[in-house]
Amino acid sequence: KNQVEQSPQSLIILEGKNCTLQCNYTVSPFSNLRWYKQDTGRGPVSLTIMTFSENTKSNGRYTATLDADTKQSSLHITASQLSDSASYICVVSGPLTGGGNKLTFGTGTQLKVEL
Amino acid sequence: NAGVTQTPKFRILKIGQSMTLQCAQDMNHNYMYWYRQDPGMGLKLIYYSVGAGITDKGEVPNGYNVSRSTTEDFPLRLELAAPSQTSVYFCASSYNWKGQDEKLFFGSGTQLSVL
Numbered sequence: 001k002n003q004v005e006q007s008p009q010s011l012i013i014l015e016g017k018n019c020t021l022q023c024n025y026t027v028s029p030f031s032n033l034r035w036y037k038q039d040t041g042r043g044p045v046s047l048t049i050m051t052f053s054e055n056t057k058s059n060g061r062y063t064a065t066l067d068a069d070t071k072q073s074s075l076h077i078t079a080s081q082l083s084d085s086a087s088y089i090c091v092v093s094g095p096l097t098g099g100g101n102k103l104t105f106g107t108g109t110q111l112k113v114e115l
Numbered sequence: 116n117a118g119v120t121q122t123p124k125f126r127i128l129k130i131g132q133s134m135t136l137q138c139a140q141d142m143n144h145n146y147m148y149w150y151r152q153d154p155g156m157g158l159k160l161i162y163y164s165v166g167a168g169i170t171d172k173g174e175v176p177n178g179y180n181v182s183r184s185t186t187e188d189f190p191l192r193l194e195l196a197a198p199s200q201t202s203v204y205f206c207a208s209s210y211n212w213k214g215q216d217e218k219l220f221f222g223s224g225t226q227l228s229v230l
Contacts, residue, residue, distance in 0.1 A: 041224070042224070043119070043205050043207070043221030043224055044158075044205075046219065046220075049217075089158075103158070103160065104157070105157030105158040106157055107157050108157075
């Protein structure tokens with residue numbers, strides 16, 4: 001069964017600190033792995049997308065890594081800001097039979113950044 | 116550029132009532148998707164469409180219907196609302212799936228309660 005598991009479930013850090021969120025998956029076939037940020041009451045917004053051959057990808061203070069052999073990914077947030085408070089969702093993508101992508105979503109890590 | 120627009124933002128239904136969740140995108144995307152997000156769960160695909168006139172079932176299609184008469188619009192219909200359909204519904208769109216960095220754009224969601 002295709003699954004995406006994220007840890008920790010929730011995390012509280014002080015502003016300015018770094019943090020790393022984890023994602024393990026068992027999805028097959030695999031097209032790419034995505035990290036999304038979801039603010040409360042809003043839809044998810046894409047942060048990074050990595051294919052099988054990519055090990056790391058950055059988007060500003062967000063850096064995602066991918067180990068396709070162990071089926072693990074991480075999202076590192078540097079110098080956190082209050083606006084980073086959100087749910088971070090790991091999503092693994094594979095092709096749909098009729099076209100488009102089948103996305104398997106993790107349940108997210110709820111990050112809170114405090115002063 | 117509005118992106119993906121969903122209406123309404125909130126709705127309360129009685130058991131057995133019907134309603135249509137509206138979704139429109141102005142990015143000329145071919146692919147559109149409906150997801151539901153239950154508390155503590157990852158998003159689940161309800162239906163998707165690869166172009167006008169073409170729709171297909173996702174993981175959890177029971178109790179829902181869709182149509183895609185234009186590229187821009189992808190409404191989701193609930194015929195006989197049940198408490199199990201209480202959820203947050205997200206519409207999303209993408210240009211195509213063949214590109215490795217194909218990105219999904221999400222609407223801001225519709226919070227539906229069935230009582």
